[in-house]
Amino acid sequence: MNDPLVVQYGRFLGDLLLFNLGESVRTGQPVIDIIAPRFFITVELALWGMVVAVTAGLFFGILSATYRNTLRDYGTMAIAVVGLSMPNFWLGLLLIYWFSIQLGWLPTSGWGTPAQVIMPAITMGTAGAAVIARMTRSSMLEVIDQDYVRTARAKGVKENLVIYKHAFRNAMIPVVTVIGLQFGYFLSGAVLTENVFAINGLGRLVVDAIGQRDFPVVQGTVIVLAVTFVFVNFLVDIAYRILNKRIELN
Amino acid sequence: MASNEQTPVLEVEGLRTSFFTPDGEVKAVDGVDFSVSNNETLGIVGESGSGKSITSLSVMQLIQHPGKIVGGSIRLSGDDLLKKTKQQMAKYRGNRLSMIFQEPMTSLNPVFTVGHQVSEAVRIHKKLGKKAAWQEAIRMLTLVGIPAPEDRAKRYPHELSGGMRQRVMIAIALSCDPELLIADEPTTALDVTIQAQILELIKELQEKSGMAVLMITHDLGVIAETADKVVVMYAGEVVEQADVKTLFTRPLHPYTQGLMNAIPRHDIDLDELEMIPGTVPSPQNMPDGCRFAERCPYATDFCIENHPELASPSNNVEDENTSGQTRCWIYTDEWNGSNPTKGVAANQ
Ligand SMILES: Nc1ncnc2c1ncn2[C@@H]1O[C@H](COP(=O)(O)OP(=O)(O)OP(=O)(O)O)[C@@H](O)[C@H]1O
Numbered sequence A: 001m002n003d004p005l006v007v008q009y010g011r012f013l014g015d016l017l018l019f020n021l022g023e024s025v026r027t028g029q030p031v032i033d034i035i036a037p038r039f040f041i042t043v044e045l046a047l048w049g050m051v052v053a054v055t056a057g058l059f060f061g062i063l064s065a066t067y068r069n070t071l072r073d074y075g076t077m078a079i080a081v082v083g084l085s086m087p088n089f090w091l092g093l094l095l096i097y098w099f100s101i102q103l104g105w106l107p108t109s110g111w112g113t114p115a116q117v118i119m120p121a122i123t124m125g126t127a128g129a130a131v132i133a134r135m136t137r138s139s140m141l142e143v144i145d146q147d148y149v150r151t152a153r154a155k156g157v158k159e160n161l162v163i164y165k166h167a168f169r170n171a172m173i174p175v176v177t178v179i180g181l182q183f184g185y186f187l188s189g190a191v192l193t194e195n196v197f198a199i200n201g202l203g204r205l206v207v208d209a210i211g212q213r214d215f216p217v218v219q220g221t222v223i224v225l226a227v228t229f230v231f232v233n234f235l236v237d238i239a240y241r242i243l244n245k246r247i248e249l250n
Numbered sequence B: 001m002a003s004n005e006q007t008p009v010l011e012v013e014g015l016r017t018s019f020f021t022p023d024g025e026v027k028a029v030d031g032v033d034f035s036v037s038n039n040e041t042l043g044i045v046g047e048s049g050s051g052k053s054i055t056s057l058s059v060m061q062l063i064q065h066p067g068k069i070v071g072g073s074i075r076l077s078g079d080d081l082l083k084k085t086k087q088q089m090a091k092y093r094g095n096r097l098s099m100i101f102q103e104p105m106t107s108l109n110p111v112f113t114v115g116h117q118v119s120e121a122v123r124i125h126k127k128l129g130k131k132a133a134w135q136e137a138i139r140m141l142t143l144v145g146i147p148a149p150e151d152r153a154k155r156y157p158h159e160l161s162g163g164m165r166q167r168v169m170i171a172i173a174l175s176c177d178p179e180l181l182i183a184d185e186p187t188t189a190l191d192v193t194i195q196a197q198i199l200e201l202i203k204e205l206q207e208k209s210g211m212a213v214l215m216i217t218h219d220l221g222v223i224a225e226t227a228d229k230v231v232v233m234y235a236g237e238v239v240e241q242a243d244v245k246t247l248f249t250r251p252l253h254p255y256t257q258g259l260m261n262a263i264p265r266h267d268i269d270l271d272e273l274e275m276i277p278g279t280v281p282s283p284q285n286m287p288d289g290c291r292f293a294e295r296c297p298y299a300t301d302f303c304i305e306n307h308p309e310l311a312s313p314s315n316n317v318e319d320e321n322t323s324g325q326t327r328c329w330i331y332t333d334e335w336n337g338s339n340p341t342k343g344v345a346a347n348q
């Protein structure tokens, strides 16, 4: 504690490489041991949120594009705007109110069983679904009038395959980037969702730790989230490059 | 296979295709008739916006919203195509009738290999397995004169030149031996030597298979070189129709005459040359009478008020028994304007 700041920082960085994030000032447990199990819960929650965001986003985006400027298109996009603007903790509370309190179908809290996954995943995924749907729609609309889509129809490809194979393959390139970015946001979105559904993930941990002024735990969580964010973006970059390689040269 | 007997492959009658835009109905194709037989090439010429592409897309039933075929009939070897379901039409496209487009640079899908794109058609229509279809694709690529086809098949479109890509398009279009090939300005985007090669290739393949060809173009040179019969379109209508020799030696319709007169040589693109003063009337306020009246040197009040029909000429021509038809009052008994023979004679 009495060393100069630079030396302290150097020691901190060295420890970081060894996954040594210090000890909790409350419990004295190593921070890494507190974080590790909760990290996987948060990642799992984010992944389920992604599943919701990607499936719903792609589905509604493509639907909107294929029915462009019809009631179906406008309806879907209006819902997307609502989904995007609604704070996710509010959506979570609404879901709990309807499905747990009014209907009694789903448990209000906890993590682990499939029934416990549904509402948090929807809460996490909705805003992402809206972003992905809007991106997919505009990307599909750009592609759908391309000459090669007409060529596909002209050689007798069935309409479904025209859309899902010939058009979507091209439209998906910008969408992949958005999906990757969403995953980063999901990690931070987890903070609120976990608190609403009382899930013991990193989000809840960090809120508790802030309340208890448990500085090493807060710091450790932030570092883990930041590293994960960078890592995910790195993966997205690679995926984008692979997808884009063929077009870039054009 | 290439017999000299001719039976109609495609018969189009009274075809009308409109776009329903917020500003009202745009009649892009307004009562078009023509037919083309096996071993025969029908050329369709006309200025930009005259409805050539919409006519060919209508035959393929590839008109997209807000366009709609609103009338007429399209028969392929006697089959009424407008009575087919979407699924049946998808089975015919690329199989019984095929189309190639003006833009070889953008007509192939950038994310699939050319081999994949050729074999896809074969897999759909001939129900071949992956391997057999790939072999068939290579055979087609060889047939259309692509060097090192085994290697090229594995490449992506951007790795090929425009001419090569148009050859790939032809390979796709002809892979299932169609009865009819529609070529919508297949050479416009290519440079002159490549143009000649592509036209030569189409001709050669036609001789082998006996298919009917619909050759759509701006370029009277292409017509002179490839077509047996010609349809001249103006503002969504056929204004003249004749065999190619008659059309060039004795154009009847003042519009056709204008096209011929203004062109010292055949190989000039109509759009690059404003040969006839004025422009095509806008589809929103199509004149009731003759659509060419505004630009026609012979126009009379009668022309402006009355719409002429496409008919065999019976007035003001020397040999009345030709197969050609035109849509102009001059050649009917109703004609009461000044004697136009000077203008017509000047062309002969
Ligand atoms: N999507 C559309 N909406 C409204 N009108 C359209 C649409 N597509 C085509 N048209 C109308 O159809 C007319 C004919 O178009 P078409 O593409 O058939 O012309 P073209 O003869 O092929 O011309 P070009 O030589 O330039 O290819 C156009 O003038 C336009 O008014």
Ligand code: SF4
Binding pocket: B253, B254, B255, B290, B291, B292, B293, B294, B296, B297, B298, B299, B300, B303, B304, B308, B327, B328, B329, B330
């Ligand atoms: S009908 Fe009249 S206006 Fe029309 S082309 Fe003939 S002469 Fe000209």
Ligand SMILES: [Mg+2]
Binding pocket: B052, B053, B054, B184
């Ligand atoms: Mg055109």
